[in-house]
Amino acid sequence: MKSLKITSLVAAAAVTISAFSLPASAADRVYKLKMAETWSSNFPIFGDAPRNMARIAESMSNGRLKITIDSSNKHKAPLGIFDMVRSGQYDMGHSASYYWKGKVPNTLYFTTMPFGMTTPEQYGWFYHGGGMELMQKTYQPLGLESYPGGNTGNQMGGWFQKEINGLEDLKGLKMRIPGFAGEVLAKLGAKxxxxxxxxxxxALERRTIDALEWVGPSLDLRMGFHKIAPYYYTGWHEPATELQFLVNARAMKKLPEDLREILRVSMKLASYDMYIQSYHESAENWVTMKTEYPNVEVKTFPKEVLAAMKKANDELLAEKAAADPLAKEILDSQAEYMEKVRVWTNISxxxxxxxxxxLDK
Incomplete structure (x- = not known):
């Protein structure tokens, strides 16, 4: 599944955008943007999202907006997207906001949070609960604009060389895990x-790390982790992982208003399409994994471990909110929205x- 059939949506958006009046010279001009992505060339799902977006934008603009994409094997800086877009080396980037927490701590809250919102809940917060405004409030002082860039849905808790039976098994555990979840595990003694x-x-094969989390069956199967780590844990840390379209604000301002709107609509459509694609691929790959690799053991973390993770998470959130007014504003907004929307999730x-x-029991 490479892309969503969006003909009717594009047509509807084009009607809206046609309301913008353009001078003849502007209507003929072609605008070109360069995008850098964290992912390698031909990387599925994650790499499909920016290409979908570029295709939609070019189609909706009748060829007036063209976006070229450089993969990490070309620009050689998979975790350097923030700096390259901010400096203007690239006009746009596709990555994940929580990768920049070491540069701007408040950026990490816009990807996902442990024990947080599910994907529909989080999209509700972004587009109707004030999330977009808070994201721009975080990024605009940096000369950047940030937009949702595609969601994986609930991610698996990771691949482990050894079974996790209690809190002691987290002590000294070397695990690839980004974002706020990494801080939670560090508080419990992991590395x-x-x-x-x-x-x-x-890294996993050579035991440089003991465990890792990546995404879920949609992408984990092709990575081959099941061949070297027998325990596959269910998630707690990324219930709604949203990727990111990062845009240089100066580059955005150079576009005429109709192309700015086309770009925003294209990002939104491609983001939702990635969520659908990821969900579908996870379902397909889960069947393959269980059929062809029956020795993989699917586990859920023990209750005492999950309880300790939740306690550490809550304590860290309180510390972040106390130390930074903007962090408090973001976290309060997320908590308030989740409290409201979760009632509906539970009864629906x-x-x-x-x-x-x-019925099956």
Whole structure:
């Protein structure tokens, strides 16, 4: 599944955008943007999202907006997207906001949070609950604009060389895990690190790390982790992992208003399409994994481990909020929205699944 059939959506957006009046010279001019992505060339799903976006933007603009994409094997800096876009070396980037927490700590909250919102809940927060405004408030002082860039859905908790039976098993555990979840595990004695995707298999195989989390069946199967780590844990840390389209604000301002709107619509469409694609591929690959690799043991972390993770998470959130007014504003907004929306999730999706499951028991 490479892309969503969006003809009707594009047509509807084009009608809206046609309301912008353009001088004849502007209507004929072609604008070109350069994008850098964290992912290697031909990387599925993650790499499909920016290409979908570029294709949609060019089609909706009748060829007036063209976006070229450089993969990490060309620009050689998979975790350098933030700096390259901010400096103007590239006009746009496709990556994940939580990769920049070492540069601007408040950026990490816009990817996902442990024990946080599911994907539909998080999209509701972004587009209707004030999330987009808070994201721009974080990025605009840096000369950047940030937009949702595609969601993986709930991610698996990772591949482990050894079974996790209690808190002691986390002590000294070397694990590739980015974002806030890494801070949670560090508080419990683990040694989190972040490694680019192309280096993950080798690091796990050579025991440079003891465990890693990547995404889920949609992408993990092709990475081959099941060949070298027998334990596959369910998730807690990234219930709605949103990638990111990062845009240089100066580059955005150079576009006429109709192309700015086309770009925003294209990013939004491509992001939702990636969520659908990721969900589909996870379902397909899960069947393959269980059929062809039956020795993989799917585990859930023990209750005492999850409880300790949740306690550490809550303590860290309180520390972040106390130390930074903007962090407090973001975290309060997320907490308030989740408290409200989770009531509906429980009486809709959760109640439906529980009632249907009960019929089979």
């Amino acid at each position: 989190p690190t972040n490694i680019a995707s192309g280096e993950l298999y080798t 999706d959760r109640a439906y699944l529980d009632s249907i499951d009960s």
